[in-house]
Amino acid sequence: MAVGKIVRAIAGFYYVESLESSNTIVECSIRGKIKLSSDSVFVGDKVEFLIDDNGKGVITKILPRNNQLLRPYIANVDLIVLVFAHHTPDPIEYLITKFLVLAEDSNIPYLLVFNKMDLVEKRKANLLAQTYRNYGYEVLCTSVVTHQGKRKLQQYLKGKTTVFAGPSGVGKSALLNMVCPGFRLQTGAVSEKIGRGKHTTREVQLLKVNTNSYVADTPGFSQINLDFIEPQALAGLFPDFEQYLDQCKFSSCVHQAEPGCAVKNAVDEGKLSPSRYQCYLELLDELKLAWKNRYR
Numbered sequence: 292m293a294v295g296k297i298v299r300a301i302a303g304f305y306y307v308e309s310l311e312s313s314n315t316i317v318e319c320s321i322r323g324k325i326k327l328s329s330d331s332v333f334v335g336d337k338v339e340f341l342i343d344d345n346g347k348g349v350i351t352k353i354l355p356r357n358n359q360l361l362r363p364y365i366a367n368v369d370l371i372v373l374v375f376a377h378h379t380p381d382p383i384e385y386l387i388t389k390f391l392v393l394a395e396d397s398n399i400p401y402l403l404v405f406n407k408m409d410l411v412e413k414r415k416a417n418l419l420a421q422t423y424r425n426y427g428y429e430v431l432c433t434s435v436v437t438h439q440g441k442r443k444l445q446q447y448l449k450g451k452t453t454v455f456a457g458p459s460g461v462g463k464s465a466l467l468n469m470v471c472p473g474f475r476l477q478t479g480a481v482s483e484k485i486g487r488g489k490h491t492t493r494e495v496q497l498l499k500v501n502t503n504s505y506v507a508d509t510p511g512f513s514q515i516n517l518d519f520i521e522p523q524a525l526a527g528l529f530p531d532f533e534q535y536l537d538q539c540k541f542s543s544c545v546h547q548a549e550p551g552c553a554v555k556n557a558v559d560e561g562k563l564s565p566s567r568y569q570c571y572l573e574l575l576d577e578l579k580l581a582w583k584n585r586y587r
């Protein structure tokens with residue numbers, strides 16, 4: 292009996308890296324009983340497996356998960372790296388906010404990376420980074436061209452299973468190639484991606500950076516569905532709002548138009564960013580509509 296981690300899943304086969312003798316990857320099938328009893332088997336799952344009489348790997352048990360991401364399907368994630376670009380594509384606050392809310396809701400630690408720093412003036416780049424630091428996020432600026440941030444990013448990945456997520460064309464694959472040149476992941480110009488159409492793959496796989504460190508590259512996406520989040524819970528997913536939430540006059544306050552709202556007051560007093568608050572209101576409307584339609 293051995294213990295390993297599923298690093299890849301294709302057509303009913305699971306590729307399990309043995310945790311005892313690393314660098315050994317065993318192609319495994321799975322016992323029907325487990326297949327039926329567990330919802331699904333995810334890349335990232337820790338499993339018990341054995342080599343059967345025919346020399347084939349068989350997964351016999353899925354060990355308990357610490358957590359799971361549903362987009363992409365991946366288990367036991369230690370860090371989410373949210374990648375955006377300083378330029379091409381431009382950073383859009385509303386989209387960034389949605390990714391940040393999604394990550395905050397997952398309860399998994401996350402890092403915000405602004406890549407392609409070489410494409411903008413340093414002053415402008417620092418301003419963008421500082422804006423998000425002021426909101427309470429951890430931010431790293433990188434460039435695949437100048438290798439800025441390479442060491443720091445490598446530090447973040449040490450000993451963890453990290454998922455890279457973000458819109459298409461921001462440089463997720465390029466960043467992974469920078470921190471681990473052996474990967475040679477395919478990258479492509481933003482315009483080519485659109486031209487090629489089907490550039491994304493549904494397959495998720497864990498790539499090994501070194502012992503105990505894995506990364507998952509994911510296909511870029513920008514349609515983020517946050518409809519599962521209750522409108523009432525949204526403000527709690529904005530770290531900068533947190534200190535005001537218990538000071539509103541009404542405990543049911545969603546910080547929209549209620550009198551005595553501490554969040555709104557903080558915006559008026561210049562303590563919270565107006566554009567940030569606008570993003571909140573826009574997202575709140577989206578969620579309210581989704582919940583109204585659901586329970587009509």
Ligand SMILES: Nc1nc2c(ncn2[C@@H]2O[C@H](COP(=O)(O)OP(=O)(O)OP(=O)(O)O)[C@@H](O)[C@H]2O)c(=O)[nH]1
Nearest residue numbers: 407434435459460461462463464465478479480511
């Ligand atoms: N100037 C500059 N270009 C970069 C940088 N990082 C990536 N690029 C370019 O941006 C384009 C997109 O990079 P990818 O790594 O393919 O982007 P991706 O996020 O993996 O995109 P998807 O796989 O579609 O989700 C490529 O042409 C890269 O060469 C950077 O730091 N600076």
Ligand SMILES: [Mg+2]
Nearest residue numbers: 463464477509
């Ligand atoms: Mg990519």
Ligand SMILES: [Zn+2]
Nearest residue numbers: 539544546552
């Ligand atoms: Zn309020």
